[in-house]
Amino acid sequence: MTSAPSIRLGLDIGGTFTDVALEVGDRRFTAKTLTTPGEPERGVLAALHLVTQAAGVAPREIGLIIHGTTLATNAVIERKGARTALLTTEGFRDVIEIRHEHRFEQYDVNIDLPPPLVPRRLRLAVRERIDAQGNVLLPLDEDSLELAIDALAAQGVEAVAVGYLHSFTNPQHERRTGEAVARRLPHVAVTLSCEVSPEMREYERFSTACANAYIQPLMGRYLAGLERELARAGFVCPILLMTSGGGITTVQTAKAFPVRLIESGPAAGAIFAACIAAQHGLDQVVSFDMGGTTAKICLIDNAKPQTARVLEAARVYRFLKGSGLPLRIPVIEMVEIGAGGGSIARVDALRRIAVGPDSAGSQPGPVCYGQGGSKPTVTDADLVLGRIDPQRFSGGKIALDSAAAASAVAAQIGAALELAVDHAALGISEMVDENMANAARVHAIESGKDLRSRTLIAFGGAAPLHAARVADKLGIDRVLVPANAGVGSAVGLLRAPVAYEIVRGRLMRLSEFDAASANRLVAEIRAEAEAVVRRGAPEAELVEQRSAFMRYRGQGHEIAVALPLREFAAADRATFAELFERAYRRFYSRSIPGVDIEILSWVLSLRAPAEGRLAAALPEHPHEPKPFARRPVFAADAGAFIDMPTYWRADLAGGARIKGPAVIAEDETSTVVGADFDARIDRFGYIELLRRPSAVEPQQAASS
Secondary structure, three states: OOOOOOEEEEEEEOOOEEEEEEEEOOEEEEEEEEOOOOOHHHHHHHHHHHHHHHHOOOHHHOOEEEEEEOHHHHHHHOOOOOOEEEEEEOOOOOHHHHOOOOOOOOOOOOOOOOOOOOOHHHEEEEOOEEOOOOOEEEOOOHHHHHHHHHHHHHHOOOEEEEEOOOOOOOOHHHHHHHHHHHHHOOOOEEEEHHHHOOOOOHHHHHHHHHHHHHHHHHHHHHHHHHHHHHHHOOOOOOEEEEOOOOOEEEHHHHHHOHHHHOOHHHHHHHHHHHHHHHHHOOOEEEEEEEOOOOEEEEEEEOOEEOEEOOEEEOOOOOOOOOOOEEEOOOEEOOEEEOOOOOEEEEEOOOOOEEEEEEEOOOOOOOHHHOOOOOOOEHHHHHHHOOOOOOOOHHHHOOOOOHHHHHHHHHHHHHHHHOOOHHHHHHHHHHHHHHHHHHHHHHHHHHOOOOOOOOEEEEEOOOHHHHHHHHHHHHOOOEEEEOOOHHHHHHHHHOOOOEEEEEEEEEEEEHHHOOHHHHHHHHHHHHHHHHHHHHHHOOOOOOEEEEEEEEEEOOOOOOEEEEOOOOOOOOOHHHHHHHHHHHHHHHHHOOOOOOOOEEEEEEEEEEEOOOOOOOOOOOOOOOEOOOOOEEEEEEEOOOOEEEEEEEEEHHHOOOOEEEEOOEEEEOOOOEEEEOOOEEEEEOOOOOEEEEEOHHHHHHHHHHHO
C-alpha cells in the first residue's frame, strides 16, 4: 500500500457488541450493534450497513477493512474448537497434561488444572528422535507414522498438531509427517510446532501447536464465509486481520496461524490507547477497556504497550499465572477479566455479591434489553443507579426496560441481602469496580510499576461509566475519555501497522559466538517475515526490530535484549555481552561476573508505517456549558439519588468545563464525572477528568 486508501473501516467483534469505525478523510463514522454469536457475519453486515449509510458511501467505495475478533479466544475458552489430535515423539504423549508439574496454588488440595485441548486417546506416539543440537538419533519410522495416521482416520479428526522433540532445531521429521498426513487426509488441517512456535520448551510449543490446530478449521470457515458474505454485499476491498502482538496481517496468514488472533480485539484497544498517549505526550498511562463481556487493562510506557512472548488462555483461576493454557506467541501484555457490562451478579454462599466472570453476552443480554435475560448484570445496575439514559442507549436503537432491571436486582440481590434496590445496584457496581481495580493492582505489581502517577485512558462501552470510581480506588488523579470511546478498539484497528514478528529458537553461547551462523539465521527470519508483511504492504518502507532472549548459562529464564540492526561480526561477542548485562542490571540491579552468557531465541519484527491519524487539535475557549437535562443519579457519597446535570457530548466545545458530579452522555456510552472530579473538553475533543485538589489531600493523608 503506497498510499492510504481513501476510505478505511475498522471492524471489531466482541462478546456482546460488534463495533465499526469508518474513516473518510478526516471524518469518522461509527456504529455499534449486538453481536450475533451463532452467525457473526449477520451482526457484521448489520453494523456495516448502518455505518456506510451514515457516511453516505457505497460498499464498493471502501478501500480496506481491518478486522479484530474474539472468535478464536471464545473457541478456546468455551472448548468449541475442532476434534484435534496430536502426533508426538514416542514417550512424550503426556507432555501437555503433565505440564511443568508446578502448583500455581500451593496450598489448594483440590487444585483444578485446565484440561488439555487434545484428550489422551487422540495423542498418538510416533517413533523418531532428534537431539537438542538437531542431530537425528532415531530416523522417522514410516510404519509407526502410517499406523498413527490410520488411527486418525478411524477417529474422524478434523485437525492434527505435530509436535516432535527438538523439532525447532531440525524440522525435517515434522515436515515429512505433515506431508504424509496431508496426502492421506487432505481435508484435515495440519499444524507443525516447528512453524507455529519454533522455540525450546516442548510443553509451551506443543500447547501452542494444539491450540492453533484446535481453532484452525473454525477460523478458516469463518474467514472464508466472511469474505464471501462481504463480497456478496458489495465489499470488494482487501481484508486484514489484527494479531495479538499489535500488528495487522493478511487473511492467508490468519488462516495458517489463527492462534495469533487470540487477543485480536483487546490488542486493538491497547494500540488505540498508545496512540492517545503519544498524541498527548504522556509517558505513563494505563489503558482501561471495559466492554460488554470483559475488561482489559494494559500498561503503556512511552506510547508503547507492554509486550510479552507467552499468553495464558482460559485461566481456571482468575488472577493466577500457571492456571491457563500457555501459548507462545507475540502478544501485547494485558490482564483480562470477566467484568463487563453484561457480567452477571449473584449472591454467593457467604452472602457476598459476586460479579462475573460469566456474562449474559448479546443473547439474551442484560435483563433491561428485554430479550429474555433474567439474571441481573452490571448494565442493569448502572441503569437502576440512573447512570444510563434508557431512551438514548446505543443511540436510541436499543430501548431499555428500567422496571425489569430494577425488579431483577431487587429480587436476586436486594432480597437475599435485605438491601433496598438502589443499594443492591450500588453493591454490584462497587464489586465490579473493585474486581477491575484489583486486577490492575496485581498486574502493576507483577510488572514492578506504580499506577498512581499514571493517566487512566478509558474506552469501551462501559468503561467511561466506571472510570472515575476505578481511578478513585487506584489513587489515579487523571482520566481521559477519548472521542468514540464506545468503539475504541474499532478505531484502534485503523491505527495498527501491517506487521509480523518471528521468534526462532537457536542456542548459541557467547563464548562460541558464530557471527556467520547468526547472520544466516537473521536473514532467514527476515525473508520469512517480509514475505508475510509484503502481502499487506507490497511497496511500503519497512521498519525492522531485532532482539534476542538471553541468560546466564545455568539459569532457567531469559530476558529480552535489543540487538543492533546490521551485519554481525566476531567482535559482537563483546557487544552482545555488554547489551545483556546492561539489561540484566535493569531487572536485578547487578550482573554475575565470570559466567558464560547464552542466546536461546532470536526475534525479528517487520512493520509498515501505520496509516490514519487521530483527531487534530482544536481551539479551546474556557466556558461553563449548560446541561441539556437533569436526572436523578445515585451518588455513593451521599447515599441517595441526587438531581444531576446531564450534558450531551456532541454539544460540548473545546475548553468546556464541568464540575462533578455530572453525566456526559453520547450515543455509544456515558461518562460519569465523580463527585471528586471536574471535567473539561481538551484540545482534541476528549473528556479529561481531573481530581480536585481538595479531594486529593484526604486521600494522601489516609495513604500516609
